[in-house]
Amino acid sequence: MSASVAPGPALPLETRQRSFEAFLQRLAQPAPSLWWSAIVISAGSEAQAELYRQQIRQRSQRGAVPRGVTWRVVSDPEGSHIGSGGATLAALRALAHADIEWWRQNRVLVIHAGGESRRLPEYSLTGKLFGILPDRTPWGENSTVFDETLALSTLWLDRVHSGLVVSSGDVVLTFDATGLDWDRSGVVGAAIRQPVDVGTRHGVYVLDETSRVYAFLQKPSPDQLRAAGGILQDGQVALDTGLLHFDPALAASLTSLSAHLAQIPFLDLYRHFTLALTGETPCSLPELAAILHGVPFHCSLVEGTFTHVGTTAHFRRLFAGGPVDSTLAPGSELGPGALAIECHRTLPIRLGPGAIAHGLSDLGPSTVAEDTVCHEVPIRLPDGRRGIVIRRYGVEDDPKTPFWFGRPILDVLDSLKLDPEAVWPGIPEPERCLWNARLFLFNDEDLPRLSLATSTEYADAEALAEARDRRRQANWQASALALAQSGTDVRPLLIHAPGIHALGETARALSADAAALESRSPSEAASRHFQASLFYEHAGMADDSARARSAAFSAVHLAVAARDLPPFSYRQLAGLSRSPVSVSAPARIDFGGGWSDTPPFCLDWGGTVFNLAITLQGAYPIRTTVRPLAEPMIRLVSSDAAETLTDAAALQSPEVGSPFSIHRAALQMLGFVSPDRPLPGLEIRTEVNLPMGSGLGTSSILAATVLKALLSVSGRAVTDQELSDLVLSLEQVMTTGGGWQDQAGGIFPGAKLTTTGPGPSQRLRIEPIACPPGFAERFVLYYTGIRRIAKDLLGQVVGRYLAREVQTVQVLHSIKTLAVEMAYAVKESDWNYLGELMDRHWQLNQILDPHTTNAPIAALLEGVRPYISGAKLAGAGGGGFLMLLAKGPDRAVELRRYLATVSGGGALYDWAVAEQGLHETAVAAPQPR
Numbered sequence: 044m045s046a047s048v049a050p051g052p053a054l055p056l057e058t059r060q061r062s063f064e065a066f067l068q069r070l071a072q073p074a075p076s077l078w079w080s081a082i083v084i085s086a087g088s089e090a091q092a093e094l095y096r097q098q099i100r101q102r103s104q105r106g107a108v109p110r111g112v113t114w115r116v117v118s119d120p121e122g123s124h125i126g127s128g129g130a131t132l133a134a135l136r137a138l139a140h141a142d143i144e145w146w147r148q149n150r151v152l153v154i155h156a157g158g159e160s161r162r163l164p165e166y167s168l169t170g171k172l173f174g175i176l177p178d179r180t181p182w183g184e185n186s187t188v189f190d191e192t193l194a195l196s197t198l199w200l201d202r203v204h205s206g207l208v209v210s211s212g213d214v215v216l217t218f219d220a221t222g223l224d225w226d227r228s229g230v231v232g233a234a235i236r237q238p239v240d241v242g243t244r245h246g247v248y249v250l251d252e253t254s255r256v257y258a259f260l261q262k263p264s265p266d267q268l269r270a271a272g273g274i275l276q277d278g279q280v281a282l283d284t285g286l287l288h289f290d291p292a293l294a295a296s297l298t299s300l301s302a303h304l305a306q307i308p309f310l311d312l313y314r315h316f317t318l319a320l321t322g323e324t325p326c327s328l329p330e331l332a333a334i335l336h337g338v339p340f341h342c343s344l345v346e347g348t349f350t351h352v353g354t355t356a357h358f359r360r361l362f363a364g365g366p367v368d369s370t371l372a373p374g375s376e377l378g379p380g381a382l383a384i385e386c387h388r389t390l391p392i393r394l395g396p397g398a399i400a401h402g403l404s405d406l407g408p409s410t411v412a413e414d415t416v417c418h419e420v421p422i423r424l425p426d427g428r429r430g431i432v433i434r435r436y437g438v439e440d441d442p443k444t445p446f447w448f449g450r451p452i453l454d455v456l457d458s459l460k461l462d463p464e465a466v467w468p469g470i471p472e473p474e475r476c477l478w479n480a481r482l483f484l485f486n487d488e489d490l491p492r493l494s495l496a497t498s499t500e501y502a503d504a505e506a507l508a509e510a511r512d513r514r515r516q517a518n519w520q521a522s523a524l525a526l527a528q529s530g531t532d533v534r535p536l537l538i539h540a541p542g543i544h545a546l547g548e549t550a551r552a553l554s555a556d557a558a559a560l561e562s563r564s565p566s567e568a569a570s571r572h573f574q575a576s577l578f579y580e581h582a583g584m585a586d587d588s589a590r591a592r593s594a595a596f597s598a599v600h601l602a603v604a605a606r607d608l609p610p611f612s613y614r615q616l617a618g619l620s621r622s623p624v625s626v627s628a629p630a631r632i633d634f635g636g637g638w639s640d641t642p643p644f645c646l647d648w649g650g651t652v653f654n655l656a657i658t659l660q661g662a663y664p665i666r667t668t669v670r671p672l673a674e675p676m677i678r679l680v681s682s683d684a685a686e687t688l689t690d691a692a693a694l695q696s697p698e699v700g701s702p703f704s705i706h707r708a709a710l711q712m713l714g715f716v717s718p719d720r721p722l723p724g725l726e727i728r729t730e731v732n733l734p735m736g737s738g739l740g741t742s743s744i745l746a747a748t749v750l751k752a753l754l755s756v757s758g759r760a761v762t763d764q765e766l767s768d769l770v771l772s773l774e775q776v777m778t779t780g781g782g783w784q785d786q787a788g789g790i791f792p793g794a795k796l797t798t799t800g801p802g803p804s805q806r807l808r809i810e811p812i813a814c815p816p817g818f819a820e821r822f823v824l825y826y827t828g829i830r831r832i833a834k835d836l837l838g839q840v841v842g843r844y845l846a847r848e849v850q851t852v853q854v855l856h857s858i859k860t861l862a863v864e865m866a867y868a869v870k871e872s873d874w875n876y877l878g879e880l881m882d883r884h885w886q887l888n889q890i891l892d893p894h895t896t897n898a899p900i901a902a903l904l905e906g907v908r909p910y911i912s913g914a915k916l917a918g919a920g921g922g923g924f925l926m927l928l929a930k931g932p933d934r935a936v937e938l939r940r941y942l943a944t945v946s947g948g949g950a951l952y953d954w955a956v957a958e959q960g961l962h963e964t965a966v967a968a969p970q971p972r
Contacts, residue, residue: 055217055348058198059191063181066109066194067583075111078200080149081138083115084172084212085130087157091170092118093504095156098173098189105542107182108193113138119157120307127155128310131209135294136301146291146298147205152196154189155312156212159499161442161478162354164434165384165401165418167499168507172212175384177362183540183581185368191215199223207294209312211285218284218347224254225288229339230320232256232288234281235347239265239274245351246283246313248342249273256340259283259317281344287312296334304330355416356439359399368539370514378413387514397438404510406431414438415448420498421506422485429506430486432498442478442495452480466492515541523549527574528556532849534577543582550578554591561598565605566643569598573845595845596838600775603642605803623670623966624755626748627663629656629957630739631788632824632917632926635884636862638891640782640799641837642771644844644855649801651859652784653812653866655794656957657824663957664732665741665789667748668966669756672724677710679703680728690722705742708777709749712769713757727752736830738918740785746770747786747961755963763790764807766961771805780837783807792960796866814956815872820932823939828948829899829922836919840891854887861887878912878928885915895920899947906945910938924952 069076084099086092095116102108115137119125125133134153140146156172166174175185184190195216199208202223210216218235225231234248242263249258249271258271268274275281289297301307308328310316318324319332320340326332362382369386377383378396386392386403394400395413402419411417418434437448445452452475456463466482467475481492493501519541526533540546557571576591636652639645658664672678677688684702701707706727710716715723727749733741747770754761761769770786787797787807794812799805843851861884868877888895895916896904903925904914910929917924929935942951 058217058219058347059178059195062194062198065197067181069109069197070106070583072109076109078109078197079112079152081113081115081151083117083134083137083151083153085127085134085153085155085157086116086118086170087124087159088500089118089121090500090502090504091157092116094169094502094507095173097504097508098169105182105544107180107184107190107543124157124309125307126309126315127157127209127211127312128315129307130155130157131312131316132297132301132304132307132310135207135298136307138298139302141295141299141302143291143295146207146294150200150203150205151207151294153207153209154192154212155209158213159478159496161495163358164436164442164478164495164499165355165358165399165416167495168420168502170212174358175368176215177367179538181581181583182543183537183546184542188212188215199225202226203288206291207289207297209285209287209289213351214285215350216284216286216347217349218345220345222345223343224341225343227339227341228290229293229341230287230289230316232317232340232342233284233286234342234344235284235349236275236277236279236344237282239268239278239280242268242273242280242282246285247273248281248283250281250342250344254341254343256317256321256342258323259313259321261313281342282349283313284349285313287316293334293338297331300330300334354441355399359397359438368514370539381411385511385514387510399438402510404431407433416440421503421510422493422498422501423503423506424485424491424501428485429503432483432485432493433487434483434495434498436477436495440477443476445476445480447477447480447482452477452482515539520545520549520552523578524552524556527553527571530570530847532847532852533574534846534848537577537581540578540581546578546582547584547587550575550582550584550587550591553578554594557594557598561601565598565602566646569595569602569643570845570847572598573842574847577846592842596780596841599643599780599841599845602646602803603771603775622756623668624752625666625668625964625966626752626755626961627964628665628744628748628789628961629658629792629959630664630733630737630741630744631656631785632739632924633784633788634862634915634926635865635880636858637784637888637918638782638840639855639859639862640784640787640797641780641841642775642782643841645782645799645801645805646803647801648856648859649799650782650784650805651796651798651862652787653794653796653862653869654784654788655814656788656792656960657954658957659733659824659952659954661953661955662732663959665744665748666730667745667752668726668728669752670726670728670966671756672726674724675721676724677716677722678726679706680726682730688716688722690718704777705746705749705773708773709746709753712773712776713750713753715753725756734826734830734923736923737826738916738920738923740788740918743770743774743781743785744789744961746773747790751961751963763960766790767807768805780841790961792957794866794869794956796862810866812866812869814869817872817874817932818869819956821874821929821935822954823927823929823935823942824952824954825925825927825942826950826952827900827903827916827922827925828950829897836892836894836921843891850890854890858884858887874928875912875930878914878930881913881915881926881928885913888915888920892920897921900925903945903949907938907941910934910941 069078084095086095099114117133117137131153156170160166160171172189173187175187178186180186180190198220202220203225247260247263248256260273273280315326319326319335364380366383369383372388372391374391376393378394380397381394382399384401386400390405392409394411397414398411399416400411407419416436416438420432422432423429447455466480470479479494479496481494483493485491485493523536526536553571553575557568560568572591572595576588579588579591631654633654640650640652679686681702731741733739747766750769751766767783767786771783774781791809794814796810796812798808861880865880911927912930913928915926917926929938939951
C-alpha cells in the first residue's frame, strides 16, 4: 500500500473500529441478515479468479464473511483485458438481474481487482485485493484490502438502500459514511478532501454548490485544477475514491445492455463512463452513451482518508519489519526493516536489511541479500510439470521498466552472457521490461526460464492453497496448548492465529484443562482460564471471553480458600461478652514488594514485602469498637454514616463501596448473621482518621480490627497469622481481592521484612528491622489530595500475571528483590541507595500500571526532585500519600517548607514508627442514666 494519503489520527481509527464492530455483528447473527445482496469481484484471468474464489471459500468456512450473500468472481476474457468499465458490465451480466424491481429491493457491491500488480509483484498471485496489510482483523489474522472493504462497506449500508456500488480493489477507504448521499437518482460518486499535491496523482472531481459534477480530471496539474475550478474553498480538492453508486433504474439498464452485447469491449469506468456523464468526452459505445445521456451525476464529499496499494517500496514502508504470517525456524535472523511474508521454514533463514522473503519454504534459499525481494512461487507448466521458481529483484525495482536491481537489464544480460532474444522471445523492444523478462529458473534448471508475467500465469493455485494451510495450521493448536501449559506468554502466538475456528477450539481445550485442574491446582487453573479468555477474545467471542475471565478469578478465590482456616464461627461460641472491646491499629507505608503478596502470585512463588507501621499526627488512625447491645439488632456506625440492620437487611450481600461492606462481610463470614436464628445485639463503631484512597492499607487494616474485635467480644482468641489469613479470605469474599501485606503492615509493629513461601498457607515470616535515627530525619510523608480506588487495578495486574505476560512476571519477581535490598539499606543507613531503590520501584510500578502516575503527580515529583534521593506513592499509586526520602536532614526541612506552598489540597502529615501493631483495649461500659 502506498502512503499516498497519510491517515489522520482519530477519524480513521474510530471508523475502522466501528466498521469491524458492525461487521462482527453481521457475522455473529444466526440467520442471514440484511447486508449486501451480492458481491461481484472482477479478475484479470481465470487463474486469478480461481484464487479469489479460494480466498472467499476459506473465509466462508471460517465464518469470516456474512451468510446469505451471493458471491460471483468474473474474469476478463482469456487473452484480453476489458477495463474497469467492461468488467462492470461483465459483473452485471453474471448477476443477470435486468428487472428494475429486483434492483429496488437489493444492493450489489462490485469490487474491481483485475490488475496484474506489475509494480508490486508480491501481489501478482493473490492480486492486491488479497495481499496482506500491516493491520490485523479482530479475529487475529493479517487483514487484506478485501477484509477492510467488507468491514468498512458495512457502514455504507445506512446510506445506500438499493442499486449498484462499484469500488476499487487496490485501495482502503476510511471515511465518515454519514456524508454519503447515495439515495439520489442517477450516479453519485464519493470524494475525500485532500491537498492539491495529492490530487495531482489521482482523479479529482470538480463540483458546483449542489454537489453536481461538471468535470472529472485525471492526474491534473495545479494549473489545470485552478483553471477548471477544481480547488475547493478551503484550498483542497475533491479526491476521487473510486466509489460510484448507480441507482436501480440505471443498474437495470446497464444489466440489460451487458446481456445484449455480443462481446464486451474495453471500457474504462473512470474515463468512458464518468466523462460521458459530464459530457466532456462522448462514449465510444453508442448503446452505453444512450443510457448515460442526461443521467444526473453528483458526488458526495466526505471526511476521511484512503490508502492506495502501490509499489514494493511503498509496501515495505508500511510494515515495521519482521515475520508476517510466517513461521520461521529458531536461529533465523532478520535485518532491520526486513520482512518475511507467508514463509514456512523449518530451517533457519537470514534476511539482510530491508530484504523481503515471500512464500519461502525449505526449498528456497537460506539467505536473502539486502534490499532484495526473494519470492518462491509454485508452478504448474502447461505440459503438466510442477515445481517452483524463485523470483529475485530489487525492492526499488519498477517491473514496468527495463531495469533489474537498479541496472539496465541489457547490461545485466551482457554480463551473464544471455541473449536478449531468449529473454524476451517475440516481444518488441519498446515493450521489453522486467515484468516480461524471462530471467528466473524453473526448479533451478537451465530451462525453461520464466518471467514475472509467466510465473504469475503458471502459478499453481492448488499448491499455493496447500502451502497456506500448512503454514497457518501445522501444529498451531498443539503449539498454543503447549505454550499455555508451560506457563508461557501466549499473546505473540495469538497474532498468528490461523482462524476463528482454531482460536475457539484452543480456548475450549484450555477451559477444559482448567476445569480439570481446579480441585488440585486452582492457581494454575486460574491461569488456564485466563489464557482461554484471550483466545476467545481474539476470536471475537466476547461473552465466552468474559465467562472464562470470571472463571479465572473464581479459581483465584478457590486457591485462597484452599488454606486451612480455624473454624471461627459465632454459632460455636458460648455467647457475647457483656464488655465492649476496642481494637486500634497503625497505618502502613509500603517501601518494596507490594504486589508480590497478591494471590495467585504469592501462592505460586511466595511474597516478599518491606513495610512500616506508623502512627499519624500522634495517634493510631484506625479503630473498631464492638459493644454488645441488649436488643437483637446490629448497629453499624462510622464517622459519617450509620445504619441499623434488620433480619432482612443483615442477610443482604455486602456491596463493594458501601461504608459498611467490611462490617457486613465480617459478620457473615464469622457466622454472626444467619437466617436460622435471631440477630445478636451488637454495635460496631469504626473510625478511620485517614483520607479515602490514601494508599496506606486502610481497608485491609480496618478489616483486621473489625474481625479481631468481633472475635474478642465473642471470647475467641486469634493469632496474628490467623487474623491475616482471615482478612485475606474476607477480601476474596468481597471480590475486592488484595494480598496480605496491608493487614500484616498494621497487625505487626514497626519496620519489618515479611516473607512467605509458595503454597496456600502463606505463613508470614516477620523480620523486624530497626529504623536508625537518620531515617526519621529524612523521611517525609505528604498527602497529595488525589484519591484512587484500586479494585479495577488489582484485577488488571492479576489478569496480566494469569496471562503470564513476560514483563509483568519479571516485574513481580524484581520487586521482591527490591524489598530485601531496601530492608538492608535501612539497616545499614545507606540512604542514597534506599532512595535509588524507591525510584526503581516507582518505575516498576508504572510498568505494572501506567495509570499509577498522572499529570499532577508527575508535576509534584518534578517539583520535589531537587530535595530528594528517592520517592514513590504508597499503595497502588495514582494518588494518596507520597513517600519522600530527602537527601539529608536539612533538605528535609526545605522539602517540608516547599510542600507547604504547593496548592491542590495536599497536606504534610506528622508520622512516627508505631511501637505497637494492632492491639486491643477494653472499653468501659456506659453508665446507666
